[in-house]
Each structure stands twice: as structure tokens, then as C-alpha cells.
Amino acid sequence: MDAVTAVAEIKNLRVEIDGRAIVDGVDLRVLPGTVTALVGASGSGKTTTGLALLGEYPAGALVSGDVRAPDGLVGYVPQHPAAVLNPARRVGALLRDVARAQVRHLPRRERRTALRERVLRALALARLPDAETMLRRYPHQLSGGQQQRVVLAQALLLGAEVVVADEPTTGQDPSTKRGIVEQFAALAREGIAVVLLSHDLDVVRALADEVLVMRDGHVVESAPPERLWRAPRHPWTAELLASGSGATRVEPVSEGATTLEVGPLTARHGRTAVLRLPGLTLHPGACLAVVGRSGSGKTTLGRCLAGLHRHHDGEVLLDGVPLPRSLRDRTRQQLAAVQYVFQDARAAFDEHRPVLHQVARTAVRLRGAAEPDALAEALTTLAALGLAEDLVRRRPGALSGGELQRAALARALLARPRVLICDEITSGLDTVTRKGILDTLAALVRDRGDLSLVLITHDPATAALAGRVVVLDAGEPVEEEAPARRVMTGA
């Protein structure tokens, strides 16, 4: 095995910012035809290590160690796909630009058709159906999962020797996820080196040839998956692998009262209706999971409730009082009552201000808390979600994906909402942290009594929290009250 030369290699990498090592002593060999997986706690340095393979480091970082980046281009699927999709260009143009280098050797006349073929094939491989419409869309017109698959398609188009994929399966439904896993396996079979950074242990287990477990910037253990799952050596690994299943299910306190009531509702993007809901009620203390394929309208539903998507007909009643369609017209009480946690946490933060202040502002604005009280409360809430003070005093750019997701949740929680809509808030969290968060949420619902949760998710563990599940398909609910397990595992 060692006879094979590594396409990229990291030796004793140390990345230090402001005197704090965020990655320390990491060794990594990327071999052709293998899948190397990095797992570990949120904020443990996976993304930093992955980027190091591309020769990229956070601004202002002090780097030491040997990094031999691959010679050619490296495919990269970033954790936050929205950021790398140019908002002013159509998906088609973004894909063609990547593929153009591949067809350069062809005669000029054939390039066009070849380009088109390649783009369409990549879309198919990335499990993006309805390619024609997709190509004409702008990135903001895609759902989170669709954006991710576009980025994946780009990586596939590149034809690189090495692909670094940072959480490529978050936001994907089980069947799509299986497709993507197959795709990576196929890549590896073709001799391409895949570096997979993921929290999704099922995926890692299915794909990886070698797994590195990280914690606090160190690799605590590395082994082939069979061995790791069989006999984890490090206690942290054991903990990580054990926390697979979800938290306790939350049952509604009382069926009688309703917090939120949604009438028949049709939501549109432009002329096309993307969501047709016959109705929905939410009881105090209830937890509802919204699941469904990527692009089925889950986010749209959440945004309609939150007043972020105005183009719908139908009413949303809070305690029997209709809520204004746009959140701009909602009163502070109404805003506080219905809070939404964005699917893309990074995009939803102001990159110029420290996270803590942004989180605290919710309490100040929506509950009239005094500034110091709000800050103190924000700190406690953030700490409960596993975010230390020195971390949250930084700007969003200096937080990891999972850290930001938790901060976004904290920001919504500070409003003391009555309806909390969480859009994929656990997709970037390791199993341990996820369990912690779900427990916190469950405890909150129990303690507060009037809080109802709407969990938009692909993750069975998260959905398991819900007493009720709505399955959306192409914008319409196909099943309600379905047992979460079944929905989440197969289709």
C-alpha cells in the first residue's frame, strides 16, 4: 500500500491564528484511488486541513509544516456552496466555464456540443434532474441541496486527480445521498483520490478507505473504517461513533390549543408554484419535522411561515390572528413569536460584526432587553450550545460551519420564540454535538411548554425528535404522521 505514491501529502501541519493553533500536528497522505475521510467534532479543524490541501489558509494565519499540494487542479466541494456560486451568473455558465478546459483540445466546431454533453452528464452524475431548467437558473433560485449538487457537478466536471469534498451530502435526501456516495465510489475506482470531510458517519463508513478522527486540531486516531467501528482506540472516537441515534421524542403537551395555523397555501417563485399545502396546524409544545427530497419546498414552507417569502396566497394565523405576509410588516411580538434559523448559516450573518453582538441584538430588539443583559444571556445560550466566549467574540468568517450553525440557532432562541423553524440546523454537526443540541431543544420545549418546533431536516436522528412528520414531495405533502424512521431511511 505504501508503495503507491501519494498525490498530496501533509506533514505535521500547524495553522495558527492569533497565537492559537486551530490545526496542530496533522499528517495526511492522499493516495490515488482511495477515499480518505476526516471526521471529528465541529470546529476540530477539518475544513482547515482540507483547504490546506488546496494550498489555502485563513487570512492572517501562521502556517508551519510540510504541505505538498497536488500538482494539478483539485476539485473542491465547499461546506457552504452558496458562497462559491457567482450570484450574477447562471448555473449553465458556471458549469461551462469549468468544463471549457476539457474541450480545448477539440476542434472549434465540436466544442459547443461537447461542452454541452459534458455539462449534462455532470448534472446527471450529481443527481440533478431537470437539467434544462437548472442550467437557466441563477444560484439563488436553487434550493440548498441543489446548490450543493451544482458545486459537486463542477467538481466532477473538472476531471481532477484529487477531490476534496467538505460535507458533500448535507442537505440531501437519502436516495440522492446514496447516488452521491456511489459517485464518489466510482471516482475512487477511476483512480482519483477523494478526501471526504464529513459528519455523516454512514457515508464515511460506506466510502472511506482510511478515516482520520480529529479533535481540537489534532488527529486523535486514524484507521480503516472497519477497524475503527469495531475497536475505536481513543475514547473520543468511541463517543463519536456511539452517539448515533437521536434524542427523546417530544410529544405535544395539549392537542387542543393551536399556536400556528396555516390555511390552504400555494407559494410561488415567479409563475411556478413550488409549494401547495392544504393546511397545517401546530400545537404548543409540539415538534413537527418537515422532510422530503431536496428541492421539494421545505425551505419555502419555512420561509412562508417566517414572512420571508411573500409570494403566496393563503393565511398564516398566530393564535388565530393573521400574520402579515412580509416580516417587514410584523410587529416585534410577531417577529419574536415566529423565528426562523437559516439553512445557510454563513450567508445569514453580517460578516463585519462579531457573532456575539449579532446574537445579542435579538434580545435587545425583540424583547427590549438592556444591552449588557442581552450580552450575558447570549453568552449563556451560546455556551449551552457549546460555543465558548472567545469564539463568539470573533467575526463569522473565523467560525467553522458547525459553529456558525449553532450561533444562528442561539440568535433565534434569544427571541424566546413560540414557533421556532429550524432549517437544517444539524447538518454541519458531529454526532456528539448534534445530540447535545437536540437534547437542549427537547428540554426547551418541555420546560417552556408553549414552544413549538418545526424541524426541516434530512437527518433521521433529528427527525426522530418530532412527534409528527410531514413529507413533502414536489411541493405537496404526501404523508403526514408517518413514523420518522421509515421516511428517513428509504424512498
Added chain:
Amino acid sequence: DASGPAGDAKAGDSAAAGGRPRRGGRLRAAFAGGGASETLDPHLANLFGDVARAKALFDKLADYGPDLSARPRLAARWEPNAGLDRWKVTLREAAFHDGKPVTATDVLYSYRRITDPEKAFRAKASLEPIDLKASRALDERTVEFVLKRPTAEFPNVLAAFGAYIVPGREQDFDRNPVGSGPFRLVSFAPGKSAVLRRNDGYWDGAPYLDELELLVANEESARINALLGGQIEYAHELDPTTARAHEGGGRVEIIRLRNSTMQAFAMKTDRPPFDDKRVREAFFLIADRAELVAGALSGAGEIGNDLFGKGYEYYDASLPQREQDLDRAKALLKEAGAEGLEVTLDTSPVAAGFTEAATIFRDQAAKAGVTVTVRTGSKDSYWKDVLDSGTFCSYRSGAMPVEAHISQRLLTESTTNATKWHHKDFDALYRQAQSTKDKASRAAVYARMQRRLHAEGGFLVWGFADWILGTARHVRGVETKAPANSLDWARFDKVWLA
């Protein structure tokens, strides 16, 4: 050939300046103009560019010599009666461009056209003394003008600005203007150019130039640059500083037409504080004329003596030159109870040197304890605005006979009396002069009037500006002693290219 005395003198001058005149060539001359609404109707001529065109295409009965006295042009001679209210004018033999002779009927037609009450031609006011109903053609070439009152200076009327003779029939001036001038029209693009060709049958001798192109360039720097770059041969109206920069530089000739423009401040004598003649005198004494000429005219001019028409016929040069005397000025102001006087000086960028002179005078007045506030007004309506309102304003006047200056600006019924100089006895003196046939006695009356104006008039005439032209080195025969508006200014029939 019936060229007058002026023509002879001219030919001599030019010969001295640069050898024998040569025929041929094309001269391009640039003037500031009136844009796309320019017309070739000579009676509408208003700006210098219009006048240059009108002059090239048409003639007047008389025009002004270098001292602004009337010289015969289409009129061969004039003869008044004893009462000076009937003038017999004999025309010289001249023909229009279409070959028809210039007749007495054409003259009367032209003057009637100018005075048409429906129209508002500029020369209308100047022709006011003529009773055109009573005037008649005695024969083909003699007109008898009947005047409303004795007018000793009647030839000035014939030379008036815009009093051109056109053929006595309707014509389309812009397409095919027919005049009796030294050039014929080839083409005309309003606001851009007029191309003219020599009129071989011109009564004053055919021009030397084959072709003359009168171009419009409103910006001074464009005119001098075009001249330096060889795009034109004659640039009208240059800045004094431009002249200084290029004078003696060898690339172009700079020509200064002395005493072309009177530069003054006008005080309204009918309202405080200038209704007190002591205040007016104090202001006369405040002005440091040399500083004004050096600062506002960049030295291109001469100092004035509070009288119009320096160097012109009838100008009283015997009066002592007034000097700055701040002590006396202060004393006079004190006497008049006008210590700590504050006045507003209206000015506008309407003419070169206006705002400069105003600010310089402001500083001079401050030394005499007078606070002058300079107020800059719109240049498009400036003359109308300062005619009746305000008390103190920048003023200037182009060349015209001293008599015309008095009749247009200083009589009770004058229409543009900017100093509001209303004095019955002064009006009477004017009438007396106009009915005095003897020139010397007339001059004496004008001198009396000027003494009064010098002592207590409303015009603080601080200088006379040069009118500056630039020509290419090979242009000859450009008259150097003709104030703007006089006959030899902007005249191209005696110009030739070496």
C-alpha cells in the same frame, strides 16, 4: 473708380506696411457669433460677427472714420439746408450684386424697412430724426431727407449701426443676399461659417482677396489656437493677456485698435446716494485709473477722464486729467453726510474686465471708507437689468460719435439713459449744438456740455480698452487705427495676403 479719401490713405498705409498689394487668396477670419440663429439680414446685425458679414455684403450711406466722424460711402456727398432740417444726399454710382444700380428708392426702402413699427430693428432708434413720410427721391441718385428737427450731425445718422442699404424689393437674405458690398455670398451655415467671393464690380475697387470665409468661434482660446495652428488668418477679439503672450513672438501679428471701448461705472444720478453731486465727485476721486487699467484690462488700454470718446471728434481733451485723491474724496463724502457709505455695485461677466474692475474698485473704495458690495448678475439680461434698477453698475460702450453718446444716453428722453441724467438745460445745449451749422461753434457747445459731465456727470469713465486682433504673418492691409465699429474695423476689401 470713386474711392474716397479714406480709401486713398489706406492704400498708402498698406503699401508702406508691406509692399505692393497682391491679388488672390482666401482669408479665413474668426469672430464670436450668435449661433444657429444667425441670419444675413443686415438690419438684424447685432454682434460683431453679424456686422462683419453685413459689411462685406452691404454698404451704408456713410460710415465712421478713425475719429468717429462720418465719412461718405454710398453717399457721394450731403448738403443741408440753412435750417439743418433738410438734407440732400447724392449717391455715388454703385451697383448691387445683381447688376442693378443703387438708387434713391432703394435707400428710402431700406430706411423704411428699418423703421417699420412692426419690426424692431436695432437702427430704428438711430433713424428716428428722419421724417420718412416727407422724405423723397429727387432723382435716381438723390434723396432729400426731411428731418423732424435741425440735426447738424445728420451724417452720423447715415453711418448708424445697422443702417445698411438693401435693394428695394423683398429678398431671401439667407439664401441669396443681394447687396452692394465688396463680397458676394457663396454659402452660409448659420453659427458656423459664411463663404464669400470677391465682387469684381465693387465701387470702391474690387477686393484683393478671392475669397473670404467668416467663421464663428465663440471661445477666445479657440480663435487664438486656430490662428496659431494656421486654421485661420484673422482672429477677432483677443484677450489682452493673449496679446501679451504672442506679441513680438513672431508667430502671429497682434493689432491693437486703440480707444475702442469706453470702460466705466455708471452712477444713477436721480437717487441716493448719487443724487448728491459731492458723492459723485468723491467717487471720481476714489478711482485709481491706472490700477484699474493695469488690473482689469491687463494694461491693454488707456485711462479715462470721466468723459466718453477719447480721441474722437469733439472730445474735450483740454480738461485736466482726474487723479485719485482719497483725502479729498473722504472730505467730500463727509460734507455730503455720507461717511461709512455702503453701495452695491452691479456687475456681470457680460463684458471682459467687468468683474475684475468691480472688485478692484471695491478695494479702492474701501480705502476711502466706502463699502462696496459687488453683485454679479445674469449676463443675458444685464443691460436691461441695470438700466432702471440699482444705483451703481459696471458699464461700457462701443465706439460712436460723441454726439450719439449724448443723444442716446444723456438726454431726458434718451431711451438708454443709464445714469438717469435728466437736465433740461443740458438738453437745451444739445439742441443748440444740433442747430449750429458752424463746426467750431458746435465744438464749443459740446465742450461746455463735457465740462459739466466731467464735474458732476454720472459716468465714472476710468478707461478705454484696446480692441485686439490677431492676424497671420502674411496678412497685410489690416487697418490698425480704426476703433471697433468704425469703417475700417473688420473690413476685408483692402486686406491682402503676401
Added chain:
Amino acid sequence: MKSRFALGAVVAGVPLALALVGPWVAGGPGPRAASFTLGGGHPLGTDFVGRDVWDQVLLGGRSVVLVALAATAVAYLVAFPLGVVSALTHRAWLEELLMRPLDVLLAVPSLLMILLVAAVLTPGAAGLALLVALVNIPDAARIVRAAAAEAASRPAVEALRMQGETWWRTAVGYVGRCLTRTLVADAGVRLTGVLYLVATAAFLGVGVEPDAADWAVMVDRNRTGLFVQPWAVVVPALLIVALTMGVNLLADAGLEKRRRTWTP
């Protein structure tokens, strides 16, 4: 580290220092000489009305700096809210109400505007700053609007709204912050445009005296003497050039990103 500011500071320092201390150093008005002369005890010659150019240079910086700053500031004070409101609103009518009248102002020949103001009003220096600002508002507002559109539609703004954040914090704290670079670039250039507009206005009789000691007015009024006495134009023009360049370079340096990584 601070060396990136050096160039801008040096270039802007000369005119700013002159503007600041000039009036203290300048002597009283001496006797006038002829216009546009060189020598004769005048180190930089005399100007169009025969005054000492050096004296005028010393006196003329303060108003340039003050009026330019004030007018630009006022223009942005109005243009920024207009532009950002119309970028942030989702009510089409509000945007049209705010922006379309400004377009009308844009379409009116500015010559006509200045002439009119010159003719009917006699504003002082403050009025002048206002007028010049007015002329700049529609322009600046459109640029703000265009630049803000993208930032205003980001999820971060939605999140701020979700938090019930004040309009002010959203508009200035977030959208404005995202636009800083563009607005600073625009304002830096506008600053200079404003100066010459002041000079034109002065010539037409608005605001300051036509012979005011003001670098821009000096440049404008002394132009006829450029070939006889270049200093009267060149020196104030160079000072304005230095001021413009320096201020903008300083702003550039201040906004520069530090994105270095240290790899051994």
C-alpha cells in the same frame, strides 16, 4: 505596516497644511500690480486682478477644503438614505416615488439650473454648498441605489429583519458597510468635481465673490494668463490635484485588505 499611508499622507499633507495654516501666515493685502506679471517682489507673480499669487494661494485653501467637504457631505447625507431606502424597500411605488423625481432633475440641463440660481438667488457660501450638493444628489443617489441593490437582497439582511433590527442599523451598519469602498471611491472623485462647480458658480456670481481667494476660483479666473503667467493657474491646480490624489490614496490605503498568510 503604516507605510501604506505614507504616499497619500505626503501628497495630501501639502495642500491640507497650506489650507490650515495659510491664512495665518498670509500678509495683509499689499498694493496691486498689473495683472499677470512675474517678479517685482511677487514670488509667484500676480493674478488676473494684479494681486500677489502666493498670498492668494495661502488664503485660498481653506474655503476649497471646507466647501468641497461640506457639499460632498451634504450630497451624501441626502443621497445615501434615498438610495438605500429605495434599495431596501419592497414597495415598488416607494422606490419610484423617491428615484424618478431625481431623474427629472438629472434631465434638466445643469447650466440652466445654475444660471437660474445665479439670477434669482444670492446665496452665500453655505447656499453655494447646498446648491452644489443639490446638483450632485441625483447622481450620487443612483450610484448608491445601484450599489446597494445586491447587498440589500442578501440573506444577512433578511436575518437582520428577522431580528427586528432597526432600519438604521440595517441600512448603515450592514448595507452601508458593504458599500463603503464604492461610496468612498465615488465621494473621493465627487469631491473634486464639486470644487470646480464652485468655481463656475463663482464666475456666474453665485456664492463666493468672483475674485475670491479660493484655489478653484483662481484656476478658473487666471486661465487667460496661462501663457503669460502660468503660476497663477499651475500652483493652485497642482494643490487641488495633490489634495484629490492624496485624499483618495489615503482612503484606498485605509480600506486595503490585509490578507497575507505567513508560510515559513
Added chain:
Amino acid sequence: MTGPRSWIARRLLLGAAQTAAVVLLVFALTEALPGDAAVALAGDQPDPERIAAIREAMDLDRPALERLADWTAGLARGDLGTSLASGRPVGTYIADGFGPTLLLAALTVALLVPTGVGLGVLAARHEGRFTDRLVSSLTLGVYAVPEFAFGVLLVTVLALRLGWVPPTAVGYGTDLLAHPAALVIPVLVLLSRPVCSLARLVRAGMIDALDSPYAAHARRYGVPGVRVRYGHALPNALAPATQQLARTVDWLLCGVIVVEALYVIPGLGTVLMNAVAERDVPVVQGLAVVFGVTTVVLNLGADLVARRFAPRTEAAA
């Protein structure tokens, strides 16, 4: 949800209203200016009788609203009226002036866009380094030099010293295409300022755009540098610059008075200047219509571009 089509329709409708407002405003302004055509024509001989006579001859003694109504009625028939000063149709004034103006504007824009954008992108690429400082200082320096001084410099050097091009276009009339050399200096002078404002705005936008994750991603994927800059980053940096460009084109089309005067180019600026000086209201009005329409169309174009490059604005809550 406003689709692009209904948006354009609305803007065009508003544009018609705007043009009407411009015309009204211009009429009011010209009326408010002291003096009228009669006073302007009377010049330094403001004999009140003569002014009254001219006024009568020009129909100026009629109430302003009546004149406006007549003029508007004419406009509805496509007749822009006749000049007060010369009696010639206003249409000919505009037609005559439009050629040179259009030519000058087209040439300037054709050079402005590549230079302005190119310099801006160049400076942004090298932010903080020598090239950036050089480009910024140069463009700002040229910007801060007054137009006339820059013009004098060019004339002195290019025309009078070197004799490469004529110093002015005097005598060429409207047929400027036949004398392309005469356009060199005017176009350079016209370029001097817009290049700076455009380059500065492009630079500002490009620094952020080049620094964005999507530009980094494109570079990472081996997209050629030129394409990253012009295809990926530039569209996101362009919205403010487009507005600036629209303003510049507007300025170029609605009369560049100084340059036209300095180089004797008989364009619309000269026509406007003279018409205002003569208080030739019908001509000013006719120009106002032309300028109003131009501005409306250009603004619409700029806004369309801004929308195209920030497509997310449509979807904002």
C-alpha cells in the same frame, strides 16, 4: 412579483411622465430666468420701446401658459415649433447639432469603456501595490486638472508644437467625419474625467469581487485569469459603474459645452448655450424634450443592467 417585462413597461410609462415633467420644469426655469428673448436680443441697447416691439413681434406678450399650450399642441403633431430668434424650425437646430454630438459621444464611449474598465480592473488586481497607486494617481491627477488646462496642454503639445492634429475644428462645420484628426483632442479631453470616475468605481467593486469566494473558486478550477476578472468578478462590480457610465453618456449627448466651445464643434451643447443666452424658449424646450428622453432611456438601460447583474433583488422578501 414584478417580472422584467412589466417592470420595463412601468418604467417607460413613468419615463413619459418624467419627460413631461422635464419639459414643464425647463419651461418654468426659462420663464423664471430674468429677461426674455426680447431683452436678450436688445443686448446693450435695452431701449424699452424696442423691447416692447420685439416682444410683440415674437408673441411674447401672450401669457406663458398659452404659449406652452400652443407649443405642446404642436409637439403632439410632431412639430417642435420655430425659433424665436431666427424663425427657423427648431427641428433643424436639433438635427444640425445632433450629428457632431453623436459622433463625439460615440467615439468617447468607445474609448472610455475599455480604458475605464481596464484601468479599474488593473488597479484592483494590484490593490495596494505600485500599479494600483500609479493608475489611481494618474487617473485622479488627470481628473483634478481642470478641463481647459488639460485641453490647453494637449493643444499646445499635439497641435501647435508637434502639428500632428489641428488645434480646433473651426471651419469644418458639422462634417467632422471628414476631418477625424480634429476630433483627437476633444475626445481626449472628454475622456479625461469619466475615465477616472469609471476606473475608480470599477476598482472599488472589483476589489471586493476579486476577493470573493466565487472568484477564488473559479481560479481554483483553472478558469483563465482574464475570464475570472471579466466574466466572473466584473459583472458583480459593474452596477455602480454602469450608473456612472449612463451619466457620462447622458452628459456627452446632452451637450459638452466647454469642449464644444474650445474646439468649435457645433454640437447640441452649443445650440443649448446660445438658445439659453437668447432665451429662445422653443429651442430650449425642443432640446429639453430630446434630453429628457435621452436621460430616461439611459437611466432605464443602466437600471436594467444593474438588475441583470444583481438578479437576487427580484426575490427579496
